[in-house]
Ligand SMILES: Nc1nc2c(ncn2[C@@H]2O[C@H](COP(=O)(O)OP(=O)(O)OP(=O)(O)O)[C@@H](O)[C@H]2O)c(=O)[nH]1
């Protein structure tokens with residue numbers, strides 16, 4: 001591992017490890033080489049003795065936090081029969097203190113945890129005493145950073161700790177726990193080992209051609225790289241769905257004026273959130289609302305109908321609609337079947353195709369099926385197939401007849417979304433996926449490097465070309481685990497942690 005302990009590691013740090021609120025109990029955590037000394041200075045038992053230094057690891061002790069400045073010198077050396085009444089003014093709180101000794105603690109350093117009474121004032125007072133007696137305030141995430149630097153957890157698990165603390169629903173709690181247990185790390189390690197084996201094989205063969213033959217090797221390597229690329233793509237696919245489950249699907253409703261966009265938003269949110277009228281151009285600004293749909297949350301944006309307009313306010317609305325379209329994971333494209341397809345629909349379809357070509361999902365909803373329809377699903381499909389080359393490689397668009405008024409097709413609509421993001425699948429299957437964008441970027445770059453190996457093989461290039469890209473793939477995957485990462489990346493990740501963790 002490229003990282004080693006730096007000077008900062010020699011400092012002892014402290015922070016309130018529980019939330020700062022009017023709770024029944026709060027924990028102050030102290031970690032580092034001076035932790036036990038700090039405890040020695042500010043802890044006294046019923047008889048007024050300290051003795052933290054002699055405590056066994058993993059034990060917990062009742063006693064008092066005292067302000068040593070208010071006690072006479074040497075008082076801790078002897079028993080006091082009435083310590084609590086005699087020195088009442090020096091006692092700050094009645095506590096339980098636990099001790100963990102290096103390397104058997106979360107940070108791998110000596111650690112003291114003071115369980116004091118909760119309450120903002122009291123906890124801050126105890127913390128201040130701790131800081132006055134030999135340590136400094138911990139930075140956000142610094143305890144977990146030390147756990148990582150001490151080699152106790154890898155980066156993937158460190159990030160899982162942060163996610164776990166922040167998790168807001170059952171799914172995200174479960175996946176963070178899975179990541180914490182090392183399932184992601186395990187998979188990434190497995191892929192890395194396979195790559196390393198190939199690097200080692202090529203190196204050996206180049207060094208010692210008599211014992212290792214490269215005859216027929218490129219073909220074998222190609223098959224192996226193919227499998228690795230597929231595995232990484234699979235993980236990436238699920239990772240995107242996983243993010244969607246955790247954070248919700250950024251969904252934009254687009255369509256020309258009067259198609260029924262606001263009606264759809266109201267239907268999904270179960271309330272009259274947006275104004276609906278038969279006047280084209282009712283919605284002039286974007287409007288947001290989160291709704292739960294089975295397993296997933298849709299972060300919906302209703303937009304102003306996209307069309308050519310001279311109206312100043314409407315123009316801004318149309319611009320905003322286009323911006324929302326750019327950011328979306330899912331586009332709900334509404335067509336008004338009672339009106340028939342026109343130039344405005346074509347213009348929107350073109351904007352959408354650019355997005356689906358880049359992997360954005362799109363569901364085309366042919367609304368108002370209760371009225372006499374002037375278009376079919378085939379007509380709607382024709383909006384897109386006119387421009388075949390953009391479609392290649394993109395996400396296929398799905399089509400559905402619905403009526404918000406009569407409810408036709410709305411059940412299928414819900415189903416379709418779950419299917420598109422295969423959310424039911426991952427929630428049920430305990431699939432492995434990368435939960436942070438950082439990890440996904442690294443996995444993508446590993447996949448790209450492996451694809452370069454394949455193309456070098458196809459071009460008949462020599463073996464040393466393979467090694468370079470294999471090494472890059474190996475390094476990228478290593479970064480997911482935090483091996484050989486630059487210091488500032490570590491800095492960036494850990495400052496995202498909550499204080500005291
Ligand atoms: N018959 C019928 N009418 C519908 C349906 N969905 C929406 N409408 C009506 O269509 C009109 C326009 O609906 P909105 O939801 O305001 O349409 P919009 O796309 O938000 O329109 P703008 O905000 O102007 O861009 C309203 O009168 C709705 O009641 C449907 O499924 N069937």
Ligand SMILES: [Mg+2]
Nearest residue numbers: 261262282283
């Ligand atoms: Mg509207």
